[in-house]
Amino acid sequence: MKTRISREQVQDDFINKVAEISGENFFNCYQCGNCSAGCPSVDEMDLLPSQVVRYLQLGLADEVKNCRSMWVCAACTMCHARCPKGVDISRIMDALRMLNLREPKAAARVDVTDFTPEYLERAPQIAMISGYRKFLPL
Amino acid sequence: MKYPYFPGCTLYTKAKKLDDAGRECSRRLGFELDELPDWTCCGATFPLVNDYHIAMSGPTRILADTKDQGGSQLVTLCSVCFNVLKRTNVVMRTDEERRQKITDFIERDYHGEVEVLHYLQVLRDEIGFEQLREKVVKPLTDLKVACYYGCLLLRPVKEIGLDVMENPTIFEDFVRALGAEPVDFPYKIECCGAFQVVHSMETATRCSRDILANARLNGADLVITTCPLCHFNLDDRQPEIRKGDPRFQTVPVLYFTQLLALALGLDAAELGFERNLIDPLPLLREKGLA
Numbered sequence: 231m232k233t234r235i236s237r238e239q240v241q242d243d244f245i246n247k248v249a250e251i252s253g254e255n256f257f258n259c260y261q262c263g264n265c266s267a268g269c270p271s272v273d274e275m276d277l278l279p280s281q282v283v284r285y286l287q288l289g290l291a292d293e294v295k296n297c298r299s300m301w302v303c304a305a306c307t308m309c310h311a312r313c314p315k316g317v318d319i320s321r322i323m324d325a326l327r328m329l330n331l332r333e334p335k336a337a338a339r340v341d342v343t344d345f346t347p348e349y350l351e352r353a354p355q356i357a358m359i360s361g362y363r364k365f366l367p368l
Numbered sequence: 369m370k371y372p373y374f375p376g377c378t379l380y381t382k383a384k385k386l387d388d389a390g391r392e393c394s395r396r397l398g399f400e401l402d403e404l405p406d407w408t409c410c411g412a413t414f415p416l417v418n419d420y421h422i423a424m425s426g427p428t429r430i431l432a433d434t435k436d437q438g439g440s441q442l443v444t445l446c447s448v449c450f451n452v453l454k455r456t457n458v459v460m461r462t463d464e465e466r467r468q469k470i471t472d473f474i475e476r477d478y479h480g481e482v483e484v485l486h487y488l489q490v491l492r493d494e495i496g497f498e499q500l501r502e503k504v505v506k507p508l509t510d511l512k513v514a515c516y517y518g519c520l521l522l523r524p525v526k527e528i529g530l531d532v533m534e535n536p537t538i539f540e541d542f543v544r545a546l547g548a549e550p551v552d553f554p555y556k557i558e559c560c561g562a563f564q565v566v567h568s569m570e571t572a573t574r575c576s577r578d579i580l581a582n583a584r585l586n587g588a589d590l591v592i593t594t595c596p597l598c599h600f601n602l603d604d605r606q607p608e609i610r611k612g613d614p615r616f617q618t619v620p621v622l623y624f625t626q627l628l629a630l631a632l633g634l635d636a637a638e639l640g641f642e643r644n645l646i647d648p649l650p651l652l653r654e655k656g657l658a
Binding site for chain 1: 376383446524533562566571597
């Protein structure tokens, strides 16, 4: 695949916003892949955590804007703990989620009517609250 | 010694047994958990983006309340509350701009003065595991325990500071003090799937399966945890895991305070095991602990 990189792409507004609210510098990453190797959600992801960072470095916003990976990240921060350069991908994933959920017509990613009464009787509040904070429009 | 105590929402309902056992054990060990009046939910997630200040107003208010009531420390039992309060406190101490915005909004004066402690830290640093060993009335001999830390009790290590990242030992030292044997358990710091259980159930099921299978592989009789969300994932996912793999051996999951209560002489019948999907009582009877 040929990838064309331009100054405009790398300085794209969306990408700048991800950098700003995550507080992370994508260019610290040298693609060792430790994050992807230790990620518990990687089986359900379409892009590896290291690929998400790579696309952000290259300014390919469209590749990451709607990826599935941000939604299945469990924010366990193992990627950050094992990154030799200290890049916190859980922050990047959260920034991508937040920018999606802040869109005026953002869709809810979980539907409370899907949960059975038996499930709600057992599930702890912390699961529901943290889940809703990650998956419902703001 | 009296510690201001923040139980959190889940410990009042679904994880009441974690709270009950923790309070009873503190009395037996000679320290008091003094519940904070009028506490609210901590928010259950530390916001990982820099501009989501509202999510930090709850935990900041809890910390400011603790300070206003003269507390210099705040003890929690739940890993989620511990993580949220501790990380919020780091922001209060180190990020003047965000601190100002949040404290202006909630109209409180707070600069991160309170020290957030986990119950395990009180046991290790204030009581001491050696002293704990002396107070054990029913040593948990022959019991092999997998100590599951999960994520929020440990990470990020720089901010949480409970133990080291890859091979923490506070939980194992605690289990040894109770007379039980901690097993070697490489999956002890892996994630259980956390809040993905409300969104991507397969992630929570797969993560929990890997953790439990690794505990069993290393000879564990049971798994202990500090977190109600980990407990929910690890216990409730087991029937589903078994459906996918009939050879999977179920393993009981206990809160660490329940194990502590057993060693301090509380009756297993009082520890609320009826809510466990995988009943630990047959195992505890076999080991002479129930």
